[in-house]
Amino acid sequence: MKNYICPKCGGFLSIDNEIIFLTKNNKGASALVLLDAEIGNYSFRKNGKVDFASGDHVNFICPICYENLNAEEYDDNLAKVIMIDANGKESEIVFSKVLGEQATYSVHEKGVDAFGDHKNNYMNKL
Numbered sequence: 001m002k003n004y005i006c007p008k009c010g011g012f013l014s015i016d017n018e019i020i021f022l023t024k025n026n027k028g029a030s031a032l033v034l035l036d037a038e039i040g041n042y043s044f045r046k047n048g049k050v051d052f053a054s055g056d057h058v059n060f061i062c063p064i065c066y067e068n069l070n071a072e073e074y075d076d077n078l079a080k081v082i083m084i085d086a087n088g089k090e091s092e093i094v095f096s097k098v099l100g101e102q103a104t105y106s107v108h109e110k111g112v113d114a115f116g117d118h119k120n121n122y123m124n125k126l
């Protein structure tokens, strides 16, 4: 079982196969969002009343410490969490904050693995 933790407070963000975030889009709508913990799976859950649209810029916030999870050291469109795999190895998981943009990166000691249809968008930033 993989676990995802907040890079700011170390709190556990995942339960089983979902990662929980506070989110707010660039139009001011906010929601709890559950992302699939499987890297490269872009399905997610939120309340159906919350109107997020493709192309929205979504801020991801830790629900435990309320810190913004921006990965601005790479790009303003990216956020990050820490993933601990079943063997206890840590990697940084960096993902696009733009709804519909499928770009995820696993940054670890051996390099960068890239996932998603739009992975080339930020490949030169990591």
Ligand SMILES: [Zn+2]
Binding pocket: 006, 007, 008, 009, 010, 011, 062, 063, 064, 065, 066, 067
């Ligand atoms: Zn936190």
